[in-house]
Amino acid sequence: MHELMTAESVAEQLAVTVKTLAKWRHFGTGPxxxxxxxxxxxxxxxxxxxxxxxxxxxxxxxxxxxEEHAVRHDR
Structure with missing residues (x-):
């Protein structure tokens, strides 16, 4: 069985807010x-x-x- 975590515990682990997790869910960018x-x-x-x-x-x-993909600012 998978260990399930609440948004609060994930937010704490990742050092972000629960609101940030909600935004990530909305935009499809988070876990x-x-x-x-x-x-x-x-x-x-x-x-x-x-x-x-x-x-x-x-x-x-x-x-x-x-380093390979850095934008060169000295050009």
Missing amino acids: RYIKLGGNGRCNAVRYRRSDIEEWIDAQAVSTRWL
Whole structure:
């Protein structure tokens, strides 16, 4: 069984606000999430710990990549 986390616990782990998580959900830029419940407006949002860990790993940026794709301001 997957370990499910609340938005509050994910926000704390990522050092962001719950409101930021809601914005990320709206724009589709944050970690994957699950909506529990029916079609009503009170669906509970939960996150799988494994999805959070995968999302964090996907945020890693290689320094080498940055150097190769850096915008040159001295031109």
